Amino acid sequence: MSTIRLTLLALVACVPLLAQAAPHQLTTAWPVNVGPLNPHLYTPNQMFAQSMVYEPLVKYQADGSVQPWLATRWRHAADGKTWWFTLRDDVTFSNGEPFNAQAAAANFQAVLANRQRHAWLELANQITDVRALSATELQITLKSAYAPLLQELALPRPFRFIAPSQFIDGGTARGIKAPIGTGPWRLASSQLNQRDVLVRNERYWGRKPALQQITIKVIPDATSRAVAFETGEIDMLYGDEGLLPLDTFERFRHHPGYV
Template sequence: MHRHRKVSLWFVLTMIFALLLAACAPAATPSGGEATTGESSEVAAEPAEKGGDLVIAFPASSEPASLDGHIDPYQPTWLFNSFVSDPLVVLSPDGEFLPSLATEWESNPEGTVWTFKLRDDVMFQDGTPFNAEAVKYNLERIKAPETASVQMAADLGPVESIDVVDEFTVQINYSEPWVTLLDAARRIPLWSPTAAAEYSVTEFDKHLVGTGPFLLDEWIANDRIIFTKWEDYGGWNPIQNHDGAAYLDSVTILFIGEAAVLGSVVSTGDADIARELPPTYREDYQNSDEYQFLTGFQAGTGLQQVFNVRNAPLNILELRQALLYAIDQEGLNDLLYDGAYLEQKGPLNVKHPCYTSDVETMYPYDTAKAMEMLEAIGYRDEDGDGIREAYGVEGVEDGTPLTIRWTTLHHVEIGEAMQAQWRLIGVDLQVEQVAGPIQIDMVNNRDFDLIYERQRSPDPMILDMIWNSRWDEPGGWAWTGFADEELDGLVAQLRTVGDFEQRCDIAAQAQVKIMENALMAPTLSQPVFYALAGNVRDFQLASEGNYFYLHNT
């Protein structure tokens, strides 16, 4: 058995098949107030008072449809769940797995059997004991059809059975190797079986009960979520550097619909922290001695839009390629974000450890080439209105304008700027903003042209989730309708190959293959800007900049 004080994410992914790890580290003592994933600007440190009511402003688009992370597939839900529920393992700010509710874990050499030993001194907020039966209940709830889990069930993988070895040991058995369980385990909220059984699946998200430092007090839809301190919290998360309950008395999440309000909410004193600060307000806080400013980045797909290639004309490869030649990312970035975002040339962003630069020169901005390709397909502007019509295009009635729908949850401004860029080549881009549940309905009905699909993870397995046609089903994440044996075979290996360098090589081949087929429109990758009032202390960004910890704040 290999024993480690703490386990690197990259080490785990590299050595997973030889994994037999037990973590027994003392609680980490992260530095307060510094961005672990980007730049930081801080006011001079002063003695901080413990306690207080922290108010954090989020854009309204971050409000989840459900607060139950077993159900809701979006990142803000998992963040809010982390206030209420500690996970089995934690990914520390420096990217290392640490024990939380699990004290040790091991895998057989094949990666098909995982065993977790649990803490024996934990209880849920309603007094229900935390033990192996509770873990089993949660994992089976995620996999149950009535839960209708999308993301979490996919992350948990092909579980064959779950065994309670003893009161504080649980074993998870897989039908095939599953090398990324720890990455899933850090995000899976563990709920009180007593509380979850008391409510229906759709009602429980208003009554969450976990083992974390805060109690869910109230959720007022389209307004706020209020969490209050759990006085009996035992400090079971290794991020926490002190014993007992959290310092804060309460945490209120405000959902702000107007960018101008979100940009000024800290300076007006209406919030202590603004997350996803609009880029135009960055200098107001970054260059001020009164505030703190943090920048976080997250590995993943970036703000990509995926094509639906099932129907004409987007089933025509040359048309999709022409559209990619007409994207000026540098122009988008300068126009919309003063160059603060990151350009993205493929299905993984530049912050991802498996990103390949091989995609960077595949589609240089070239409107002349784009128009030439559209002409060759049969799209011409015969009526002089600036929009091309189809003439002899297979599957499209002659005279039909080249109109494409761009569907997104947020960042509408990117679509609007793209309208202007694609109009230069004679394409009518129609931008529509929808809520998360509507997006999922559209995807399940395959009713879209070009739709926002974003995954955030440093694990290359997200390529399998999005691009393996095996997952082209309701509830799955393979939305494009593209099926290719070579690509499917490549990305499927990311679920079974343990060596991280080999996984990145596979991921690089897959990225090139995806871009050769022009299956997605890369735009930009978003940093996360945080503005903090000067009196906020020990607010900690996670290794992924969209997450943060409040255990020591």
């Protein structure tokens, strides 16, 4: 990886020290809308926003380890082909529906019903059966022992969970009704080519975000995003690829008013 790219990744969030954002609100920009936010599909769904709305059974931590998240613990058979996950019992989707093993199994089945779309991920090929044993016990059966199972469950997609009431035709391959997840944020509104607004999920089971609202303005042009940042139209720049012209990035990097 180049030094320039490493530096860019390290400084992807430039925030003006004197930003006049409304209390508990933040405005940023992205080249496109976040999309319908189907947790089980890819483009045009933007992965960073999917990760704000939806959650996994297990989650990567900053040190690279995989830790419990919607699942509190797990175990597997001696042959490694059957895994059992114990789920949290205090989680609801942002619309109030309970998250339980039945909802989790339905999501796995929706992903596997569209297995060819996820053939790049070996876990999608390995799973032969997923079922709820109780409200909090989920069983996953594999063709054979698969060592990276936890790591692949922790990826941002496709093994995350939407309220089953939002399935279309019993699944998600043809779309979803609305992006209802268990995560700390929910999509409140979306205007094509204009903006998306995410608000704090007040039903969130974990630590709630300090912010109440994040507005993501759609600004396709990198130079225009830089101007919006300098003029205070947006409070933060986030991302890497094509975010800023390199000369503008260098100027921002050395500006004492930005962090």
